[in-house]
Amino acid sequence: MATVFKRPHPLSDVSNTYCPGCTHGIIHRLAAEVIEELGIEGDTIGVAPVGCSVVAYNFFEFDVQQAAHGRAPAVATGIKRVHPDKFVFTYQGDGDLAAIGTAETVHAAARGENISIIFVNNAIYGMTGGQMAPTSLVGQVTQTTPYGRKIENQGYPIKVCEMLSTIEGAAYIERVSVDSIPNIKKTKAAIRNAFECQLDKKGFSLVEILSTCPTNWGMEPAEAMEWLRENMMKQYPLGVYCDKR
Amino acid sequence: MAEIMLAGFGGQGVLFAGKVIAKAGMEALKNVSWLPSYGPEMRGGTCNCKVIVSDGQIASPDIAEPDFLLAMNAPSLDKFEGKVRAGGTIIMDSSLIDSKRTFRKDVNIVCIPAKKIAEKIGDGRLGNMVMTGCFISRYGKIPLAKVVDCMRRSVSKAKSSLAELNIKMLKAGYAF
């Protein structure tokens, strides 16, 4: 009997702890598939953030360092400087990357640090129970914006890809989504491009992945996908923002 | 042991003069310490450093009552004159400070027109080395040859002509 679907080796043989309908599982798998296909599992060092994916080190078979909130790009910098020939990537959410860790993100890009970042943007803080994120949409209701995000009070959502693509050190910046099968395929291709960018020593690469949080958005998973398409994609257009490969 | 305080404006080479004394002192007397003032005052304001040379252990590198004060401007002399140990020596650049002013009676005063001497030799900016040479002669425990030797060894080939000019200044101050 032919095997048509199996667990990629870099993904650990354990159940993950994410909520039903959460897209982290898909993204973990995509990262693991690319690492397997590139044959770099033994050379990979991942960096886990603070947020829902804080325990990502439990779900991968390669070496992982868990970083303080927002500091993953700095930690990855330290690792990469020691092992410039190893593959180093961070896995971060929107609060981690675009709020508390903005400085680390921007400056890693500015240095053209030869690392890759998987940036999961679901417009909310998941692990702490659904507070406003820097990427929450105007009008979006969260625990800390019970009357909706208001420009007068909380200002505007941060467009990470647009911002980072202005930085000379950035080599590959793409925004994708995991709302549908075709987009999941495109996400995998984007992750592959970003990882290859590092292997070719081209500099800083980041893939922003629009994702859902059914639990904290208070929606059914399918409904959440619909909300992503209708609202997030308008604020955060998909596409390649920077490609210097 | 000698405790030496060097003071002047930032840019006069106060810290460098202190280093020259400390380096030669290290070879002549074994133990030295060099403690600079630092911070915004280094930019145009007054600047000083404290050097101790000793054949024994040096306890505190801070100096409360210097044996020698090398004053390269009037504000420094005003500020530190009162701190010099009774019987100590003040060497001051009389081309920059009025030598007709009144001084303490219980210290030795050496008025040397260091900047003018340096100008005559070829570079008015090297008054610090003339002052240093003058100190070496008055102190007497660090041979001038040692200072000259240190100066030659501590500069790169590219700067050897500057070292020779510095040495001329040292010698002029020593002979004063």
Next chain:
Amino acid sequence: MAEKFLMKGNEAVAEAAIRSGCRYFFGYPITPQTELAAYMAKNMPKRGGVFLQAESEIAAINMVYGAAGAGARAMTSSSSPGISLKQEGISYIAGADLPCVIVNMARGGPGLGSIQGSQADYFQATKGGGHGDYHMLVFAPNSVQELVDMTARAFDKADEYRMPAMILGDGMLGQMMEPVGFFEPKEPEELPKKEWATDGTGMKRKKNIINSLYLESEILERLNIERYERYAQICEREPLFEEINTEDAEIIITAYGMSARIAVSAMTALRKEGVRVGIIRPITLWPFPSEIFARRAANAKAFLCVEMSMGQMVEDVRLAVDGKRPVYFCGRTGGMTVEPDAVYEEVKRILKLKTAGGM
């Protein structure tokens, strides 16, 4: 160690670190330690190392976390306000059992404070400036030579116990020059391999994880208890101190770092007058050399703690002396230096108290 160099404390630490096999330095400019970073910037590239000026103190300490976790000897340095910023990272480094060296050339505080040397970061260094149950090794050298020797020791001990080590100097020590000799350099390749490091599995071993998160409190409690068992061994084996003239001393002055040198000046003057004064100088502040204080309390009549602060180490001295003898304090704060005369006068005052029965 034949050749002696005349070097600033800051530069000597940097050279000692490179000779200890440190090839990764991450820093951020701040007075009065900047010469250390400048020396690294100039020399690391020549010796196969990395100097990186980070975007913040926070980023710098987290780069150290990454590099240390990747198995390298790594270092950062700063002065008081910058060390406050590093506390988050230091807590994580302690929690993840990573070895590294952090240099604090302290200045007056709190807040932006002053830029002159100070010893007001004793509490922060020894009591855990970051959150959680942890310690770091704290070395407090009092000369440029000892800065060099303790930097080498800090790297070795940090590796041995898998924990952060701090060199706690002050602005004066960092800025001053003294003759200094160096040990033979160690190449990073000569150092023992760190089997726990995240340097890629090579598909030959199970994954390594560098982490300080434990969602089950029972596990975290067990790990903290194990760490404290290691700390107990350190407290037994690693305290360092210097004693001068304590055998017959009636009054023992205690001070660390630059204050200890000022205390020596005062002691010399007092001894000339026949006053029986000695000195205990802690060289490690954590572990604190408590035992020697307890021992000397049997014969000495009083202790005087001298610090460039409002009185921080004095609390540990009082704990060590345990009420057996009075412990007095003499200090200056804000970046001011204690003058030997002030120490001299304070000893005289204490002696009078004694004759009046007040001691």
